[in-house]
Amino acid sequence: MFLREHTTTMSASLTVCVCDYWKRCHFHNRREPEAGDCCSQTKKPLRRLTVEVDAINGNYYLREFLQQRVMGDRLKKVHGVQLIWLEFHPPERDTIDYRWAHILAHTLWEHIEVEHLMSWLSTLGGGFSALGEQFERCAETAGKISLQQLKIGLRLGDPFLQARCKLYYSISLIQRGQLRVAKHLIREQYAFARANEEKDVRLVRMCHGIWHRLAYEYEQRGKRKIGN
Structure with missing residues (x-):
């Protein structure tokens, strides 16, 4: 786990990036640039915290940053961290849930x-x-x-x-x-x-069949009334 500067667009909120086994990046809490946003034109150094962790423990890190946000807020306020970079690697052995x-x-x-x-x-x-x-x-x-x-x-x-x-x-x-x-x-x-x-x-055929049976019973009831 270490800190380093990373050049990218400044963001007001703490951004979390998950780097999976295939080096694909999945961003969370990333603010989309708005029209006329001057920050989209000017790139400033962004303080990044890189965490290399196995995927099992990394899931708890991600949940902490996205849901609880206590750790993220402290890193942002005390250490000036603006980007959390979670780099996952396979665990030593798989676990059974x-x-x-x-x-x-x-x-x-x-x-x-x-x-x-x-x-x-x-x-x-x-x-x-x-x-x-x-x-x-x-x-x-x-x-x-x-x-x-x-x-x-x-x-x-x-x-x-x-x-x-x-x-x-x-x-x-x-x-x-x-x-x-x-x-x-x-x-x-x-x-x-x-x-x-x-x-x-x-189901439609069942309805037709039972309806015919109902019509037959109505017919028989009418005949009985006429006979009486």
Whole structure:
């Protein structure tokens, strides 16, 4: 670590430059010259502090200069430093970020378990939905399973999965005779599907299929009213 003069344009704030392994320079807090700025024409000596450090420790130096700024302000006021030159070199040995590895492993494990759970719920929900054509209690169970899938979709933050779960739930509503609620739910998902048709074409087809089923139930309800 040493100080030396460096000829460049004067800057009012402390500038930080990171020199990477390939000698490419990345500047921080560098003031862009404004139109008519006389300093852009006159170059004066700029006091530079060069720090040669490995990339791991250099990251902490950079964070200190850019975020905390206590060290930078002291170097500027006491020693007159105007440019911090961080020259990185590879560390003697690589370090493992065990904390991040643990977070990543837990996230992957959770995602795998959720996918496994969704597969079981889809199979179970399909069975109850098929029985729901004859038994209303099975239709209610299929609806509850769809709501559990929706909770998982909300946790994963997947809007397409959420839309599919809502469509599954609309089938349960149709089987239980709640046609008006199912109609509004299908229309809502159809609007979302049309807006994202390029990303998920199957969602649009699901809406069409369930809508036809809804129309059939309305037709059967009308016939029953006429018969009565």
